[in-house]
Amino acid sequence: MTDIEAPPDEAGVAAAIAAAAVAREPLSIIGNASKAPMLRPVQAARTLSTRELAGITLHSPAELVLAAGAGTPLAVIEQALAGQGQHLIAEPPDLRALLGTAAPPTLGGTVGTNLSGPRRIAQGAMRDHVLGLRAVNGEGIPIRSGGRVLKNVTGLDLCKLIAGSHGTLAVMTEITLKVLPAPERTGTLALSALDAATGVAALAAALGSPYAVSGAAYLPEQAAVALPALAGLVASPGVALARIEDFAPSVAYRTERLAAELARFGTAQRIEDRESRTLWQAIRDAVPLGARPEDAVWRVSVRPSGGPRVAAAAAALDGRWFFDWGGGLVWIAARADAAAHRAITEAAGAAGGVWMLLRAPDALRTALPVLPPVPPVLGRLTRRVKAAFDPAGILNPGRMYAGI
Amino acid sequence: MIALPEPKPEVLARRDAILAGIAPLVGPEAVIDEPHCLRAYESDGLASYRQAPLAVVLPETTEQVAAVLRFCRREGVRVVPRGAGTSLSGGALPLADAVVIGLMRMNRILTIDYVDRVATVQAGVTNLGITAAVAKKSFFYAPDPSSQLACMIGGNIAMNSGGAHCLKYGVTANNVLGLTIVTIEGEILALGGAHLDAAGYDWLGILTGSEGQLAIVTEVTVRILRASEGTRAMLAAFRSNEVAGACVAAIIGSGIIPVALEFMDRPAIHACEAFAHAGYPLDAEAMLIIEVEGNQAEQDDLLARLGEITRRFDPSSVRVAATPEESAAIWKGRKGAFGAVGRISPDYLCMDGVIPTSQLPRVLRRIGEMSSAYGLAVANIFHAGDGNLHPLILFDANDPQSMAKAEEFGAEILKLCVAVGGCLTGEHGVGVEKRDLMPVQFSPADLDQQRRVKSAFDPDWLLNPSKVFPLTVAPPVVRAA
Numbered sequence: 001m002t003d004i005e006a007p008p009d010e011a012g013v014a015a016a017i018a019a020a021a022v023a024r025e026p027l028s029i030i031g032n033a034s035k036a037p038m039l040r041p042v043q044a045a046r047t048l049s050t051r052e053l054a055g056i057t058l059h060s061p062a063e064l065v066l067a068a069g070a071g072t073p074l075a076v077i078e079q080a081l082a083g084q085g086q087h088l089i090a091e092p093p094d095l096r097a098l099l100g101t102a103a104p105p106t107l108g109g110t111v112g113t114n115l116s117g118p119r120r121i122a123q124g125a126m127r128d129h130v131l132g133l134r135a136v137n138g139e140g141i142p143i144r145s146g147g148r149v150l151k152n153v154t155g156l157d158l159c160k161l162i163a164g165s166h167g168t169l170a171v172m173t174e175i176t177l178k179v180l181p182a183p184e185r186t187g188t189l190a191l192s193a194l195d196a197a198t199g200v201a202a203l204a205a206a207l208g209s210p211y212a213v214s215g216a217a218y219l220p221e222q223a224a225v226a227l228p229a230l231a232g233l234v235a236s237p238g239v240a241l242a243r244i245e246d247f248a249p250s251v252a253y254r255t256e257r258l259a260a261e262l263a264r265f266g267t268a269q270r271i272e273d274r275e276s277r278t279l280w281q282a283i284r285d286a287v288p289l290g291a292r293p294e295d296a297v298w299r300v301s302v303r304p305s306g307g308p309r310v311a312a313a314a315a316a317l318d319g320r321w322f323f324d325w326g327g328g329l330v331w332i333a334a335r336a337d338a339a340a341h342r343a344i345t346e347a348a349g350a351a352g353g354v355w356m357l358l359r360a361p362d363a364l365r366t367a368l369p370v371l372p373p374v375p376p377v378l379g380r381l382t383r384r385v386k387a388a389f390d391p392a393g394i395l396n397p398g399r400m401y402a403g404i
Numbered sequence: 405m406i407a408l409p410e411p412k413p414e415v416l417a418r419r420d421a422i423l424a425g426i427a428p429l430v431g432p433e434a435v436i437d438e439p440h441c442l443r444a445y446e447s448d449g450l451a452s453y454r455q456a457p458l459a460v461v462l463p464e465t466t467e468q469v470a471a472v473l474r475f476c477r478r479e480g481v482r483v484v485p486r487g488a489g490t491s492l493s494g495g496a497l498p499l500a501d502a503v504v505i506g507l508m509r510m511n512r513i514l515t516i517d518y519v520d521r522v523a524t525v526q527a528g529v530t531n532l533g534i535t536a537a538v539a540k541k542s543f544f545y546a547p548d549p550s551s552q553l554a555c556m557i558g559g560n561i562a563m564n565s566g567g568a569h570c571l572k573y574g575v576t577a578n579n580v581l582g583l584t585i586v587t588i589e590g591e592i593l594a595l596g597g598a599h600l601d602a603a604g605y606d607w608l609g610i611l612t613g614s615e616g617q618l619a620i621v622t623e624v625t626v627r628i629l630r631a632s633e634g635t636r637a638m639l640a641a642f643r644s645n646e647v648a649g650a651c652v653a654a655i656i657g658s659g660i661i662p663v664a665l666e667f668m669d670r671p672a673i674h675a676c677e678a679f680a681h682a683g684y685p686l687d688a689e690a691m692l693i694i695e696v697e698g699n700q701a702e703q704d705d706l707l708a709r710l711g712e713i714t715r716r717f718d719p720s721s722v723r724v725a726a727t728p729e730e731s732a733a734i735w736k737g738r739k740g741a742f743g744a745v746g747r748i749s750p751d752y753l754c755m756d757g758v759i760p761t762s763q764l765p766r767v768l769r770r771i772g773e774m775s776s777a778y779g780l781a782v783a784n785i786f787h788a789g790d791g792n793l794h795p796l797i798l799f800d801a802n803d804p805q806s807m808a809k810a811e812e813f814g815a816e817i818l819k820l821c822v823a824v825g826g827c828l829t830g831e832h833g834v835g836v837e838k839r840d841l842m843p844v845q846f847s848p849a850d851l852d853q854q855r856r857v858k859s860a861f862d863p864d865w866l867l868n869p870s871k872v873f874p875l876t877v878a879p880p881v882v883r884a885a
């Protein structure tokens with residue numbers, strides 16, 4: 001167990017990093033460490049946590065903005081938003097069950113990993129809604145990028161670089177997000193007895209319709225039977241699910257029209273508001289994957305029509321899988337070994353996509369790349385950008401790539 | 405006037421040799437160096453600034469761009485990337501010792517995929533060109549700058565451009581999935597692709613809005629979206645800016661995100677009405693144009709909800725379009741706003757600050773006071789949902805004093821935007837125009853971090869120099885790890 005330092009304010013974070021930079025001592029950067037099992041383990045004697053930087057600092061519903069300390073639990077933010085009829089646009093997942101952690105995920109960890117849920121397909125990723133942030137770079141210098149307004153092109157958008165950099169460029173202390181009104185109603189259409197390729201074709205038709213589909217998943221039977229919201233609706237080989245969220249009359253009208261438009265794929269069953277919400281929360285959190293404790297878990301992002309090819313590679317390993325994002329996000333659980341890793345990542349690469357080894361035993365995630373290796377030129381740029389923020393290389397070294 | 409850096413004398417002296425070195429890389433007909441031909445490239449949408457470059461090069465392939473950049477890097481020649489030259493911040497303004505690389509010949513649509521809903525196009529395709537190419541299937545490319553007929557997707561990437569509909573559909577950064585870029589070293593990189601969420605650092609995110617500081621974009625993969633079943637607009641006029649501002653807050657607070665929510669103040673209403681005869685209410689102090697989408701019944705439902713909200717704010721008039729033609733009539737004045745103001749005064753500065761929407765009344769009051777103090781008229785157009793304010797300052801370019809006053813007035817407005825919690829630019833970029841105001845918004849440490857990222861991409865600061873960053877400090881060196 002390493003020492004955890006949790007400064008009470010940004011100045012404390014800056015001082016801790018500055019001291020580590022002088023000593024050239026690597027720091028493991030965490031919020032509540034709910035995602036510590038992700039990517040590569042960080043070799044560091046000391047750990048710096050943002051968990052004390054907690055609390056909402058601004059919520060202006062009519063301006064669609066919310067700002068909070070990086071250590072604020074996501075649930076606290078979601079609750080405050082719900083109180084004003086609003087929500088987080090990117091629908092970030094809660095992966096604790098999958099990752100075997102217990103402490104509540106923080107805002108900083110969620111933005112730092114840029115993990116988004118089903119609504120990503122329609123309304124953008126976590127990083128798309130970061131309006132501004134405060135952070136401390138690897139020299140212990142506090143910096144600010146962006147602001148608290150919805151449009152801002154002033155200078156280089158460091159928010160984008162820092163979001164999704166897994167704590168390797170700077171330690172975020174405060175984050176400002178765009179938020180939106182939560183929909184009055186949600187409804188889902190389920191088309192059963194489809195194979196993966198037909199399911200993805202049905203979802204492409206749904207996403208290409210004028211009805212503003214905001215969730216598009218395909219679950220093979222094995223994945224679908226685990227979900228109570230789908231009881232009685234699933235027939236082999238699997239079920240395609242399309243969600244619509246809006247005011248109640250719009251949801252009623254558009255689900256009906258969409259069902260008619262998808263008639264060539266079968267008769268759509270309707271899943272109403274409450275069950276629909278439970279269903280998509282489960283999809284968000286990768287519950288249908290049913291990963292066994294000994295499995296490794298991959299998250300593959302491809303063009304939606306490339307999903308079935310990747311799924312076939314997973315199936316060939318006796319792995320479990322399902323699609324979100326219309327086929328573009330392939331969740332895979334399979335044997336935790338190098339051969340399985342090679343098969344899955346090669347299939348992802350062949351489909352022109354990218355992947356993340358989300359969960360694996362320490363030995364495996366230390367030995368294997370957890371993200372697609374970067375080609376030499378991009379590798380040079382990656383190192384230079386890392387050095388531009390963290391010249392001593394002390395922030396989460398090796399978390400994304402060995403040696404960076 | 406904003407200062408431009410001294411040209412490098414050794415580069416000017418080697419002009420002929422430099423042109424002779426570039427010509428074989430792209431073919432002699434792709435190099436423009438006759439003074440009268442260079443005139444077309446002397447400025448961009450910030451027309452009061454003019455400077456002829458050393459030469460203009462018009463490559464047709466990514467490889468040619470790479471060859472030219474490799475050459476310029478080796479020879480220490482500065483480079484200014486250029487799309488259509490519609491930048492309103494002087495982003496594409498040449499320098500006397502720089503080569504302009506114009507992307508307009510790279511104007512092919514490469515692939516369109518309706519199943520995966522992406523299109524890949526070269527950087528010189530116009531914004532509207534993308535939508536035009538997919539419109540037959542009822543698809544569109546969402547960000548819609550008013551300049552969309554002319555401006556190019558490469559320029560849109562560089563500026564992270566927005567439009568009237570970005571409240572609902574996002575700006576350029578939210579709609580880009582892949583880029584092919586050329587670094588100053590002449591290396592070609594394919595970033596992202598047709599999938600969501602590229603792996604590794606967010607290259608797409610940092611490049612979008614980087615104003616030609618980091619690399620030259622040659623190909624772009626964007627999301628294309630299926631259009632909704634229809635749109636309809638309504639107009640609501642109010643007795644004060646305060647009341648109209650409160651109505652905007654009430655609309656957003658009600659859970660409705662209209663596809664467009666545009667605000668015009670009294671001078672803007674009058675200018676647009678005189679020009680377009682759209683039937684705008686001349687007795688009003690402020691006016692909103694609100695647009696909704698969906699089928700007829702959905703539109704009716706939303707417009708009814710919006711009608712109810714606006715009525716709570718004692719509107720002086722409300723007009724709800726019954727047909728697409730009536731919607732077009734409501735939009736007609738707003739869409740012609742720049743032309744309308746141009747008719748009152750041939751010269752105007754279009755500012756582009758952003759404010760928290762709750763600050764609108766206060767900011768408009770202060771702008772009114774400043775307008776009297778400077779003796780320059782101003783009309784305000786505002787993307788009300790997202791706080792992007794476009795004050796148009798009217799001046800006389802033949803009178804140097806008037807222009808200086810207008811620039812000063814503009815700078816004061818932008819400082820005010822920052823002071824109330826906003827920012828210097830929402831969509832037009834920093835360019836030359838707002839370069840020296842950057843310290844108003846950013847601390848030295850903030851700026852230094854941005855400059856270090858610039859150095860990581862462009863160690864010798866050859867790409868689009870003298871833009872975005874104040875000239876005062878020497879560029880930081882990034883120790884390459």
Ligand SMILES: Cc1cc2nc3c(=O)[nH]c(=O)nc-3n(C[C@H](O)[C@H](O)[C@H](O)COP(=O)(O)OP(=O)(O)OC[C@H]3O[C@@H](n4cnc5c(N)ncnc54)[C@H](O)[C@@H]3O)c2cc1C
Pocket residue numbers: 448449484485486487488489490491492494495496507527548549550551554555556557558559560561562563564565566567568615616617619620621622742831832868
């Ligand atoms: C009447 C009018 C209305 C406008 N309305 C809007 C609006 O509603 N919303 C909005 O956001 N903007 C608007 N603009 C501003 C302008 O149109 C945008 O900034 C646009 O994106 C610029 O595109 P361009 O092709 O003209 O680029 P240019 O003006 O040629 O260049 C703009 C910047 O991009 C760089 N650049 C260009 N191409 C590349 C490339 N391939 N690689 C790297 N860097 C490159 C240039 O160096 C420069 O810094 C308007 C302008 C006008 C004149």
